[in-house]
Amino acid sequence: MTLSRRSFVKVGGAAxxxxxxxxxxxxxxxxxxxxxxxxxxxxxxxxxxxxxGRIFVEESLxxxxxxxxxxxxxxxxxxxxxxxxxxxxxCKLIFATSFGFGDSVIKVAQQFPDIAFEHATGYMKADNVGxxxxxxxxGRAVCGTIAGHxxxxxxxxxxxxFPIPEVVMGINALALxxxxxNPEFTVKPVYISTWNDPAKExxxxxxxxxxxxxxxxxxxxxxxxxxVAAERGIVGGFGQGADMSAFAPETQLTAIIxxxxxxxxxxxxxxxxxxxxxxxxxxxxxxxxxxxxxYNEKVPADVVAAAEAVRTGQIDGSFHIFTGxxxxxxxxxxxxxxxxxxxxxxxxxxxYVEGVEQPA
Amino acid sequence: xxxxxxxxxxVTVVGASTPILLAALGExxxxxxxxxxxxxxxxxxxxxxxGFVVQFHTGNPYLALLAGAAAGLCASLIFxxxxxxxxxxxxxxxxxxxxxxxxxxxxxxxxxxxxxxTLMQPLFPLELATHxxxxxIFGYAFPxxxxxxxxxxxxxxxxxxxxxxxxxxxxxxxxSAHSIGYSVIGVRYLAVMFGGAxxxxxxxxxxLLLTPxxxxxxxxxxxxxxVALVVFASWKPFRLLAGAYLFGLVMTMELxxxxxxxxxxAIPSELWAAxxxxxxxxxxxxxxxxxxxxxxxxxxLGKPFLPSN
Numbered sequence: 001m002t003l004s005r006r007s008f009v010k011v012g013g014a015a016x017x018x019x020x021x022x023x024x025x026x027x028x029x030x031x032x033x034x035x036x037x038x039x040x041x042x043x044x045x046x047x048x049x050x051x052x053g054r055i056f057v058e059e060s061l062x063x064x065x066x067x068x069x070x071x072x073x074x075x076x077x078x079x080x081x082x083x084x085x086x087x088x089x090x091c092k093l094i095f096a097t098s099f100g101f102g103d104s105v106i107k108v109a110q111q112f113p114d115i116a117f118e119h120a121t122g123y124m125k126a127d128n129v130g131x132x133x134x135x136x137x138x139g140r141a142v143c144g145t146i147a148g149h150x151x152x153x154x155x156x157x158x159x160x161x162f163p164i165p166e167v168v169m170g171i172n173a174l175a176l177x178x179x180x181x182n183p184e185f186t187v188k189p190v191y192i193s194t195w196n197d198p199a200k201e202x203x204x205x206x207x208x209x210x211x212x213x214x215x216x217x218x219x220x221x222x223x224x225x226x227x228v229a230a231e232r233g234i235v236g237g238f239g240q241g242a243d244m245s246a247f248a249p250e251t252q253l254t255a256i257i258x259x260x261x262x263x264x265x266x267x268x269x270x271x272x273x274x275x276x277x278x279x280x281x282x283x284x285x286x287x288x289x290x291x292x293x294x295y296n297e298k299v300p301a302d303v304v305a306a307a308e309a310v311r312t313g314q315i316d317g318s319f320h321i322f323t324g325x326x327x328x329x330x331x332x333x334x335x336x337x338x339x340x341x342x343x344x345x346x347x348x349x350x351x352y353v354e355g356v357e358q359p360a
Numbered sequence: 361x362x363x364x365x366x367x368x369x370x371v372t373v374v375g376a377s378t379p380i381l382l383a384a385l386g387e388x389x390x391x392x393x394x395x396x397x398x399x400x401x402x403x404x405x406x407x408x409x410x411g412f413v414v415q416f417h418t419g420n421p422y423l424a425l426l427a428g429a430a431a432g433l434c435a436s437l438i439f440x441x442x443x444x445x446x447x448x449x450x451x452x453x454x455x456x457x458x459x460x461x462x463x464x465x466x467x468x469x470x471x472x473x474x475x476x477x478t479l480m481q482p483l484f485p486l487e488l489a490t491h492x493x494x495x496x497i498f499g500y501a502f503p504x505x506x507x508x509x510x511x512x513x514x515x516x517x518x519x520x521x522x523x524x525x526x527x528x529x530x531x532x533x534x535x536s537a538h539s540i541g542y543s544v545i546g547v548r549y550l551a552v553m554f555g556g557a558x559x560x561x562x563x564x565x566x567x568l569l570l571t572p573x574x575x576x577x578x579x580x581x582x583x584x585x586x587v588a589l590v591v592f593a594s595w596k597p598f599r600l601l602a603g604a605y606l607f608g609l610v611m612t613m614e615l616x617x618x619x620x621x622x623x624x625x626a627i628p629s630e631l632w633a634a635x636x637x638x639x640x641x642x643x644x645x646x647x648x649x650x651x652x653x654x655x656x657x658x659x660x661l662g663k664p665f666l667p668s669n
Contacts, residue, residue, distance in 0.1 A: 040466065040576035042473030072576065157619065190618040193633060197580040200615075202571040203372055207615035210368040223476075224571040231479065247476045247573060360618045360625040360632075 031093065031272055033057065033264075034086035035069040036079065038098035039196045045221040045241035046195070047071065049258035050097045050120075052242075056261025057268050065268055075100025083108040087115050093271045095264065096120065098195075099164055105129055116276050118267060121166050123347060125278055132263055135284025136166070137173035137346070138314045139256030140217070141321040142292055143238045144177025145310045146253050147215045148185050149303040150235050151178070156215040157208030158189045159201055159225050163359070165349045167219045173321050174217055175355045177310065188213060189352075189359040198224040209234055223247035236296065243293040254307070255293030263289060282343060286315045322346060327354040367492040369616055374496075374504055375569055377608025379404070379562040379579070381507045383586035384593070384600050385514055386558025391590055392518060393551035394531035394660035398454030399439050401583025402461020403556050404563035407432040409465040411564025412472060412574040421480035425503065425564050432560015433553050435461060440552040444545050447664040458583070466576045473574055480568040503565050508601075510558075515597040527551060531658035534665045544665045559583065585636070592643050594656045603643075610635045 033054075041051040054067050068091065070082050079101050086094050087108065093116045096105045102122040109117045109129045117129045125131055147156050156178065160167045171189050178185035188211075190204045201220050205228035208216065216237040218225045226248040229237045239245065239255025263281065270276040283289040292311060295304050313319030324335030329352045335341055352358060383400050390397050410431030415424035439457050442448040480501040482489060489499035518524040529537045530547045538544050566578050585607060593599035614632035617624035 040473075042466075042470060042576060044474055188619055190615060191629060192615070193629070194580070196575065196577070198571040198573065198575045198578050199376070199566060199580065199582075200611075203376055203612060204615045204619070206368075206372050207612070208619040210365060210372075211616070211620045213619075222575050223573060224575075227476065227572055246474060360627065360629050 030063070031061075031065045031268060032089070032091045033065055033067045033268055034089070034091035034094040035067065036073045036082055036086070036094070036096050036098075036101065037069065037071045038073060038075060038100070039071065039221050041069070041071050043196060043221045044223055044244060044247070045239075046258065047097070047221060049241045050095075050260055053258075053260030053264045054095075057264045060261075060265050061268060061272075064272060073098075073101075076104075080104040080108055083117075084111070087112045092116065093268060093276070094118070095267075096122075099166060116267075116271055116278075118279075125280060128278060130267075130276075130278035131280045132267075133166075133282045134258055134260070134289045135282060136256055136258075136290060137169045137321060138284040138311075139290050139292060140170045140173035141177040141314065141319075142307050142311050143217060143254065143256065144174040144321075145181060145307045146295075146299060146303055147174065147217070148178035148181025149306065150253070150299065151182070151185065151215045152235060153212050153214045154182055154184045154186065155213045156185070156187045156217060157205065157213035158187050159204045159208075159216070159218040159220055160189050160191045160359075161195045161220050162193065163191055163350075165347055168349045168352065169346055170217075170219055171356055172349065172353045175353050176321055176326065179355050181306070185355060187217075187356045189356065191359055192220065194220070196221045198222050201225050202228045205229060206232070226252055236298075239293055245293065245296075250296075250298070252293070253296045253299055257291040257293055259289055259291050262287070284314065285311060286317075328352060329354055329356050329358055364492050365616075365620075367496050369612060370496050371499060372616075373605065373608045373612045374500060376612050377604045378504050378507050378569065379565040380582050380586050380589065380607060381562075381601065381604035382503065382510070382565065383559045383562035383583055384589040384604060385507070385510050385597065386555035386562075387587055388590050388593070388595060388597065388600055389514060389518075389527070389558075390551050390555035391661055392531045392595060392658055393527050393548050394534060394658050394663065394665070395443065395548050395552055396450045396454065396662040397436070397439055397457070397552060397555055398451060398587060399435070399457025399461065400555075400559050400586050401579060401581065402458035402464075403432040403435045403559035404566075404579045404583045404586075405461045405465035405577065406435045407560025407563030408566045408578055409469045409472075409563075409574060410560065412469065412477060412567040415477045415568060416472060416475060419478065421568050422502070424480075424568055425561055428564025429557040429561040432563065433557040435560070436552050436556020439556070440549050443664065444548050444552070447666060450662050450664070462577060469574045469576065473576075475574070477567060477572045479572045501569055503561065503569060511597050511601045518597070528658075531660055534660045534663075535667075538665070538667050544667075548665070559586075562586070588640060591657075592640050594647055595658065596656075606639065607636050610639065 035054050037047040039047040073079050073082050095118050097120045099121045105119045121133050158171050175187040192200050201224040205225040209232050214234040216225050216229045223244040226237045230248040230251040236251045236253040239252050241258050243255045245252045320340045322341040324339040325337040326335040328334045407428035411424040411428035414427035442453045443450045483502045484498040489495040530544050534544045589603045593603045
């Protein structure tokens with residue numbers, strides 16, 4: 001084929017316009033997704049894990065999506081402002097990733113009915129507000145099994161942020177599972193009224209270790225408690241939200257890892273396909289939304305086996321940690337033998353099981 | 361309560377109090393020179409990340425402390441230039457410095473978040489700290505003893521030296537100090553730089569003494585407690601020492617009481633959280649009953665110096 005100047009110009013011109021056409025087509029389709037985090041994406045814990053989920057979506061969907069995130073958003077009026085800004089920036093799907101964002105999400109969602117909102121760990125749904133959560137308690141049950149076997153004093157400490165059902169449930173799961181191994185096992189919760197204050201988390205761990213605990217668990221965002229556990233040389237502790245073994249290689253017995261990526265991907269795909277509906281998902285080990293970190297070398301093989309049995313039992317559905325009989329910490333029976341607590345009961349849990357010291 | 365537990369609590373109290381004390385001592389000198397620097401929290405964060413980075417790369421905690429102090433000093437120079445050379449509003453500039461410090465430290469620390477460092481080791485040989493009583497006396501790292509030393513040194517400087525007298529004169533009556541030939545701006549610059557270095561040093565204590573990691577906003581409002589403490593202590597170094605340890609004690613006792621059960625845990629956690637503020641209010645009321653609050657605050661505090669001749 002001879003290439004005349006005219007045909008060259010034609011072909012070349014068409015080739016030049018092709019990517020332009022392509023990009024305009026994409027620009028119309030491109031889904032903008034907003035994420036807001038209560039803390040920093042560098043906390044090596046909860047917020048870090050959510051951000052990993054965001055990156056997972058970007059990597060999976062490539063040019064079809066654009067994501068933006070705002071970190072360190074305080075729960076309260078600021079959150080409402082940030083949500084509104086994200087909506088005005090053109091986000092069509094917004095993930096609010098902390099419990100305390102709930103009121104703001106509901107309020108802003110009413111003003112932007114075309115935008116899909118998803119709120120993590122909350123309880124208030126609306127026509128365009130879905131809920132999603134992870135069954136962290138399943139991971140706590142695995143941790144509790146290890147704690148019950150390995151604790152010498154039989155006392156674990158638990159640093160909590162706020163006494164919300166999410167946290168209470170985790171404390172109870174650890175205690176129930178530890179007491180299956182050692183009936184004398186107790187859990188001491190200390191609430192520090194913040195998600196992220198490393199110095200206070202560390203001091204809380206010191207306070208509990210000085211008073212006899214030798215296992216520390218936490219529901220705050222960073223690795224400070226594990227570092228103190230390592231410094232004091234107690235039996236160990238558990239990473240929360242992410243693998244924190246870099247901070248305490250000898251001390252982290254295992255970790256609960258949040259793996260939000262698959263959920264975020266499914267929601268983004270649903271919005272792209274135009275069939276998003278406000279869901280209410282609560283996935284765990286089975287769906288791979290909760291993962292366990294590596295078991296520390298110092299966890300004996302039989303303990304690993306027991307922990308794995310609890311993990312796989314929860315995956316195949318043969319084991320549920322909140323199965324009766326369960327007494328509360330005043331000795332009253334709350335769940336009859338053989339009865340499994342419903343999700344609704346778990347999500348409104350405001351009492352502690354036997355073996356948990358009533359927190360101040 | 362057993363003795364060992366009391367001693368263990370003391371060790372934690374000392375740790376919790378020291379950064380607040382160091383930062384507050386710096387701010388006390390700044391305010392005595394007539395300058396109100398509300399940027400303490402920001403300078404602490406800048407000091408914390410500088411200290412962390414140097415500790416991470418060199419493993420030398422003394423270099424890390426120096427770096428923290430130097431970084432705090434540099435940050436305070438921004439404040440000094442704006443408020444002293446350009447007579448900008450001190451309150452607004454100080455708040456801006458805190459916002460800047462929060463953002464800057466987060467940016468500088470972004471790639472350091474997943475990296476632990478080693479804690480600073482005690483100053484004295486470990487054998488001295490094997491017994492719990494020995495540990496309460498000899499079990500700490502350098503900054504804790506340095507903070508005590510600085511309480512005495514700053515008291516001596518302010519009340520027993522000529523330079524301290526000049527600094528106080530600048531804070532009480534800048535026009536008079538100026539008219540008899542002292543450089544008001546020069547003295548205030550030195551005071552602001554000293555305050556910045558102390559805040560930076562206090563910040564460096566977080567990754568070096570309390571929790572060996574970098575986390576954004578890891579000072580968590582303690583810079584503001586330091587600013588409040590200066591008022592609480594009515595600008596007196598020894599009262600500041602008592603105040604810092606009182607605050608540290610309340611912050612720590614809250615955790616020990618919650619963890620330990622017993623009579624103290626009967627106090628609701630909300631009341632524990634409110635105690636430092638209640639204590640501040642009570643002290644302010646007591647001071648104002650004695651009517652020396654107004655006489656003790658430096659008369660020129662927070663006012664820009666504009667020489668009248």
